[in-house]
Amino acid sequence: MKNGPNIALLGSLIGDPARTNILLALMSGKALTASELALEAGITPQTASTHLAKLLDAKLLRLHKQGRHRYFALADDDVGHLLETMMGLAAKLGHSRTRTGPKDPAMRKARVCYNHLAGEYGVHMLNSMLAQGYLSAAAEQIELTAAGENFLQRLGLDIKALSRKRRPVCKPCLDWSARRPHLAGTLGTALLNHFYESKWAHRQEGTRVVDFSPVGEKLFFSAFPL
């Protein structure tokens, strides 16, 4: 009777709590093994295995075999984007899990959204780059300007390597806590990696929180003024 894409399958896949935990754990951007994900989701490895098979079959996850380990990751930026969108709506509607941890404020401040920076810091960075004329925006298309290329070069990023890939260089991604866009795409990924490598920030183990050091914070805000 109905035509078009099959939403129900997607919904039911995300709808199971165990699978939700798996997907949310992978929002950290790291590839995790089957046993790690089982632990994360609070289920036995057997059960996790069946869940992972389903997610893989639906192409929501990507698999990387390495010896006897099997590393799982989100298949795509779009999957991460969908998860953030759902979190945004769920938050707005007041569907929150009762068990709220102390990590919450830190998550709002700066966190990883699959593979790029989100939270207040992520929003700030995009705003700054637009204000400085490093990026130009039309509709949902964000583009890197000449001034922006210059800026990235000064930071020590290889811009040519970015544009070589098939993924879009710049892409806005709506933030579920700040409800404003932050920067995704290969550039978003590269910048986050740069923060790690320059020791401005590091990822809090086992969470999606990004911890900026006092020095890193200063450098971040001087690199991205408003």
Add this chain to the structure above:
Amino acid sequence: MKNGPNIALLGSLIGDPARTNILLALMSGKALTASELALEAGITPQTASTHLAKLLDAKLLRLHKQGRHRYFALADDDVGHLLETMMGLAAKLGHSRTRTGPKDPAMRKARVCYNHLAGEYGVHMLNSMLAQGYLSAAAEQIELTAAGENFLQRLGLDIKALSRKRRPVCKPCLDWSARRPHLAGTLGTALLNHFYESKWAHRQEGTRVVDFSPVGEKLFFSAFPL
């Protein structure tokens, strides 16, 4: 163990085929009665009633009582937006329903996305308005320019009435068929209504397809050149 918004609930709500049918039917933007939705989803009124209660409880739907009828509609633009996002991903991943109807090409051309114009025509309209300088875009913020206000006045739209509401006037919405943004927000809604009122187009009964008349098509493209 986990904190933050409850995605699993959202997913499981959308994950049931019957509820998916209901939600998709409401993407037409019309408010429908419980029995109409039961028919649409291919279930008995009793079953539909329980589904509708759940969707209502989760605040995904809005209810309007009128006599012995109960009209249901999507609670919010954001809900419609989530559904389109999911359709986009599902389409990309190749999760399509097997039963594909003949409506498909028409749907790609012009359809209703909750309450505004989507499909190729919707994308064209946004592009044109940007090119004409009627709208200006920065990040995901689209704004109406002075030239745009002028243009709308010529069309016979009451701009002041639009900005009075709490909803954003302009908002981009990503298209699942064209994979490019089209115009949502109160302005998107007002423009679609204008097309109906001016008889440029009418909605195909019982579907989301928007049919442009030959004359309406000409007027549409002369109003929105590229």
Add this chain to the structure above:
DNA sequence: CTGATGCTTCGGTTATAGTCGAAGTATGAA
């Protein structure tokens, strides 16, 4: 080779949620 680890497949149990028939409530029409 043997033993250990990481993960999957199989089998059987259990729980949940979707489903509808039947009965109940509310609104409206005659």
Add this chain to the structure above:
DNA sequence: TTCATACTTCGACTATAACCGAAGCATCAG
């Protein structure tokens, strides 16, 4: 009041799928 329509609630059935114990592969270390 009486009947019809629109919808909900109740109760019972059924199918699905999540779950884990046990066993089975595959990889690696020694």
